[in-house]
Amino acid sequence: MPESDKSEQDWKRDLSPNQYKVLREHATEYPGTSPLNDEKRHGVYRCAGCGQPLYASDTKYESGSGWPSFWEPLPGAVETSTDYKLAYPRTEVHCASCKGHLGHVFDDGPQPTGKRYCMNGVAMSFEPETKSD
Numbered sequence: 001m002p003e004s005d006k007s008e009q010d011w012k013r014d015l016s017p018n019q020y021k022v023l024r025e026h027a028t029e030y031p032g033t034s035p036l037n038d039e040k041r042h043g044v045y046r047c048a049g050c051g052q053p054l055y056a057s058d059t060k061y062e063s064g065s066g067w068p069s070f071w072e073p074l075p076g077a078v079e080t081s082t083d084y085k086l087a088y089p090r091t092e093v094h095c096a097s098c099k100g101h102l103g104h105v106f107d108d109g110p111q112p113t114g115k116r117y118c119m120n121g122v123a124m125s126f127e128p129e130t131k132s133d
């Protein structure tokens with residue numbers, strides 16, 4: 001079944017309760033709780049919902065926010081929408097494949113993009129690069 005055709009029941013079955021809350025209900029994990037904050041290895045960050053590659057490790061940086069942060073997603077990996085949940089609008093970021101909520105993007109990131117993709121670690125899985133030598 002394509003990920004986009006999954007029912008909420010299917011997602012509940014396939015995701016952990018915390019993953020479900022973030023990816024499907026747009027919750028935000030507590031800052032500083034994700035093991036991915038300290039992940040420094042080379043590799044790829046994938047969507048925890050569907051496995052789509054989202055970010056390369058060389059675009060990850062330490063933002064000090066308590067959430068895994070990146071300055072650029074992989075081409076076509078994510079989509080954005082405007083989120084009016086708080087008093088000011090924010091730009092919500094979701095997986096382009098399964099539409100699962102990942103986090104938000106802000107304009108205070110480092111160069112070359114100036115963007116800060118502030119991600120929920122629980123919404124992603126990290127796949128370390130396997131050395132071929």
Ligand SMILES: [Zn+2]
Nearest residue numbers: 047050095098
């Ligand atoms: Zn996905």
